[in-house]
Amino acid sequence: xxxxxxxxxxxxxxxxxxxxxxxxxxxxxxxxxxxxxxxxxxxxxxxxxxxxxxxxxxxxxxxxxxxxxxxxxxxxxxxxxxxxxxxxxxxxxxxxxxxxxxxxxxxxxxxxxxxxxxxxxxxxxxxxxxxxxxxxxxxxxxxxxxxxxxxxxxxxxxxxxxxxxxxxxxxxxxxxxxxxxxxxxxxxxxxxxxxxxxxxxxxxxxxxxxxxxxxxxxxxxxxxxxxxxxxxxxxxxxxxxxxxxxxxxxxxxxxxxxxxxxxxxxxxxxxx
Numbered sequence: 001x002x003x004x005x006x007x008x009x010x011x012x013x014x015x016x017x018x019x020x021x022x023x024x025x026x027x028x029x030x031x032x033x034x035x036x037x038x039x040x041x042x043x044x045x046x047x048x049x050x051x052x053x054x055x056x057x058x059x060x061x062x063x064x065x066x067x068x069x070x071x072x073x074x075x076x077x078x079x080x081x082x083x084x085x086x087x088x089x090x091x092x093x094x095x096x097x098x099x100x101x102x103x104x105x106x107x108x109x110x111x112x113x114x115x116x117x118x119x120x121x122x123x124x125x126x127x128x129x130x131x132x133x134x135x136x137x138x139x140x141x142x143x144x145x146x147x148x149x150x151x152x153x154x155x156x157x158x159x160x161x162x163x164x165x166x167x168x169x170x171x172x173x174x175x176x177x178x179x180x181x182x183x184x185x186x187x188x189x190x191x192x193x194x195x196x197x198x199x200x201x202x203x204x205x206x207x208x209x210x211x212x213x214x215x216x217x218x219x220x221x222x223x224x225x226x227x228x229x230x231x232x233x234x235x236x237x238x239x240x241x242x243x244x245x246x247x248x249x250x251x252x253x254x255x256x257x258x259x260x261x262x263x264x265x266x267x268x269x270x271x272x
Contacts, residue, residue: 016204050074055082058094215264234271
């Protein structure tokens with residue numbers, strides 16, 4: 001009798017040991033288990049209800065006693081920086097896992113994200129950028145379009161900006177104001193590296209002649225110059241404030257590459 005009792009106790013102990021290492025499945029297809037899952041649930045019409053708790057903050061474990069890595073709950077409260085949704089603990093804080101993907105901020109320890117539909121409650125302490133020595137890159141169509149380098153230089157169309165603003169491509173300025181010939185200066189570009197510099201307009205205005213006229217008929221392309229043409233590079237043709245190209249017709253006239261329309265303002269500046 002005693003031997004029978006010992007054998008029964010031994011079998012029960014072995015069965016409990018096997019059960020502690022077994023996998024478990026709840027729901028449909030109970031005999032089909034994922035070999036990597038210790039617990040699997042399957043259902044076509046039922047869900048899983050997580051423990052519902054009222055969190056106070058992402059930095060406080062309460063109402064749980066402590067933070068445990070991998071702990072998951074559904075928060076029901078709206079307080080401080082928590083709102084209803086699923087939260088997971090990384091061991092030192094709660095991280096919201098529902099609605100929008102959030103990333104723990106290494107500087108503040110809070111969960112932050114930038115929404116594609118805009119962000120509310122943005123303050124002066126929020127920013128887009130890096131906190132390490134890395135550039136910020138903006139792409140469209142998976143191609144880089146704009147870069148802010150580690151030292152704060154901005155490159156548009158270039159990944160290697162060489163100045164505070166480095167533009168590779170054409171520049172269009174709308175709604176430009178009318179200048180003052182007596183006080184304004186000229187912007188010139190170095191043809192070697194493209195750097196823009198400021199020059200006094202005095203040397204250019206001395207010996208300069210200008211004609212301002214209004215086009216009377218559509219399609220006009222021929223215009224008289226203020227003086228005889230000695231150097232085409234010293235003539236500048238503007239249509240409604242925008243400089244356009246031209247070709248020399250004869251010693252006293254030029255041909256606009258763009259036909260002008262009735263009412264256009266045409267100015268010809270010639271440096272003598």
